[in-house]
Amino acid sequence: MRLLIQLFWNFLLIGFFGIGSAYISIPLLYDRIVVANKWLQPGQFSDLLSLCRMLPGPTEINMAAFVGYGSVSQQLGAGMGLLGVLTAMAAMATVSFVLMFPTLRLFADKEANAMAQSIMESLRPVTAGMMMAFLILLFNVENFGHPYLLKWDFVSSIFLFVATLLGVHYFRFNPIFILLLCGLAGIFLY
Structure with a gap:
């Protein structure tokens, strides 16, 4: 209770x-x-x-x-x-x-x-x-992963973050398209 x-x-x-x-x-x-x-x-x-x-x-x-x-x-x-x-x-x-x-x-x-x-x-x-x-x-x-212990996780996470930010804000990509691309990238990167 x-x-x-x-x-x-x-x-x-x-x-x-x-x-x-x-x-x-x-x-x-x-x-x-x-x-x-x-x-x-x-x-x-x-x-x-x-x-x-x-x-x-x-x-x-x-x-x-x-x-x-x-x-x-x-x-x-x-x-x-x-x-x-x-x-x-x-x-x-x-x-x-x-x-x-x-x-x-x-x-x-x-x-x-x-x-x-x-x-x-x-x-x-x-x-x-x-x-x-x-x-x-x-x-x-x-x-994002640990920058010193898990360098690959950290670098790939920063890459996906920056790509998403640029894709949505500057290039005006559809957020659904960005989610699909990042999901595919996640399959290959991780």
């Missing part, structure tokens, strides 16, 4: 402070899942993040389902994993559900709308900062 309360509380925090997009929630997810509770190792988090980004639906909800199932089934047995999924997903949805009606009312009121717009404008730099924190979070040994 303590684990379910802990799971609910942590995903409630993520749902409350991760408003905006998955890029803002990912540093919070990392902090709660890897650092604070140690439900996953950093490499497992990166793998799960990659998987959840490819699945349909919001990344945060997908991660909540996986972590909820994994943490509860590991401690309480596989039969209880569904309870972990429901707990984590309910916590993520609770904040949105509770805050939706006051927020809609705030935007509907003409006088409060100016205040809401100024709040939204002040959140733009915070969003950029959280996205940068997310990017820095991904620059780790699990994603």
